[in-house]
Amino acid sequence: MLAPDGSTTRVRNIGAEVAVGDWVQISPDGERVDTVLERKSALTRRASFEGARAESHTLAANIDHVLLLHAVNSEINPRRVERELVLAFDSGATPVIVLTKCDLADGPPPTNSRQLLAADLDVPLHLTSAVTGEGVDGLMKYAEGGKTIAVLGASGVGKSTLVNRMVGREVQRTADVRESDQRGRHTTVAAELVSLPNGGWFIDTPGVRAVSLWTDGSGIRKAFADVFALAEQCRFGDCVHEDEPDCAVRDAVASGVMSSARVSAMKRLQAEQEALAEEQREREKAEDRRGFRRRRKPN
Ligand SMILES: Nc1nc2c(ncn2[C@@H]2O[C@H](COP(=O)(O)OP(=O)(O)OP(=O)(O)O)[C@@H](O)[C@H]2O)c(=O)[nH]1
Numbered sequence: 001m002l003a004p005d006g007s008t009t010r011v012r013n014i015g016a017e018v019a020v021g022d023w024v025q026i027s028p029d030g031e032r033v034d035t036v037l038e039r040k041s042a043l044t045r046r047a048s049f050e051g052a053r054a055e056s057h058t059l060a061a062n063i064d065h066v067l068l069l070h071a072v073n074s075e076i077n078p079r080r081v082e083r084e085l086v087l088a089f090d091s092g093a094t095p096v097i098v099l100t101k102c103d104l105a106d107g108p109p110p111t112n113s114r115q116l117l118a119a120d121l122d123v124p125l126h127l128t129s130a131v132t133g134e135g136v137d138g139l140m141k142y143a144e145g146g147k148t149i150a151v152l153g154a155s156g157v158g159k160s161t162l163v164n165r166m167v168g169r170e171v172q173r174t175a176d177v178r179e180s181d182q183r184g185r186h187t188t189v190a191a192e193l194v195s196l197p198n199g200g201w202f203i204d205t206p207g208v209r210a211v212s213l214w215t216d217g218s219g220i221r222k223a224f225a226d227v228f229a230l231a232e233q234c235r236f237g238d239c240v241h242e243d244e245p246d247c248a249v250r251d252a253v254a255s256g257v258m259s260s261a262r263v264s265a266m267k268r269l270q271a272e273q274e275a276l277a278e279e280q281r282e283r284e285k286a287e288d289r290r291g292f293r294r295r296r297k298p299n
């Protein structure tokens with residue numbers, strides 16, 4: 001943890017849910033975290049361990065921009081980018097798409113969201129190379145004025161190499177990807193807050209395998225703003241774009257204006273969000289019942 005003079009200090013953290021980037025109050029004896037101050041934004045996903053009930057995992061807190069990193073020398077999966085955009089919009093920070101390793105590009109890399117997602121989104125897209133330095137200054141500006149940027153991406157896409165390049169020396173360990181499939185080795189194992197030369201901050205994060213949603217649906221509305229704009233023209237206000245008459249979304253798919261894969265992806269994410277909401281409601285009910293039994297138990 002960082003003291004106001006810039007030095008780091010270690011305290012025990014008993015019971016408090018703290019993420020990298022949080023502001024905390026420490027007990028007067030300097031021993032433990034007393035309070036975690038309210039977050040202005042948080043990059044949160046559903047915990048990914050097997051069989052997990054609805055639990056959240058915050059990767060980084062109090063961030064201004066989330067950089068979604070993808071390497072151009074492997075195929076970029078638009079469905080994964082969409083999921084990451086939902087997560088990033090839900091965080092309350094501003095998403096930025098970053099295509100890394102441009103020095104290794106076979107063909108011309110996509111230069112805008114339409115080429116990548118078959119959608120015109122108001123999300124900036126940067127091409128970078130940590131080897132040549134191309135595009136790195138363009139990312140630095142997101143941290144100007146003491147701002148915080150966090151990165152999100154699969155292992156091996158170059159998150160730690162990017163922060164090293166921005167700092168100008170090796171502050172984070174990096175490792176080669178597997179030659180066969182370009183996968184990384186999960187070199188970064190915990191999120192780290194790194195200070196940048198321009199006064200801003202960079203939160204390096206471990207590679208994320210599966211991006212599971214932790215959302216109330218608002219991130220989906222923003223990440224699929226194009227579909228939602230079309231849906232305004234559907235005859236029914238609650239159209240789910242299946243077999244309703246006069247559905248503007250299906251018409252747009254039929255005429256080739258809208259990608260059908262994109263609409264299907266949106267529906268899958270909405271179903272995932274609804275399942276999560278249902279799980280959370282069940283859980284709250286179960287907790288209420290337990291609380292009720294405890295209250296009734298004679299002491
Ligand atoms: N050619 C080239 N290689 C790069 C670039 N950026 C990163 N790499 C290489 O990609 C490999 C993985 O980079 P890392 O920075 O460790 O990847 P990471 O995203 O931090 O991975 P995890 O910590 O495992 O999540 C290293 O061998 C880097 O040298 C780049 O712009 N160009």
Ligand SMILES: [Mg+2]
Pocket residue numbers: 159160161173174187188204205206207
């Ligand atoms: Mg790393």
Ligand SMILES: [Zn+2]
Pocket residue numbers: 231234235239240241242244246247248249250
């Ligand atoms: Zn419709």
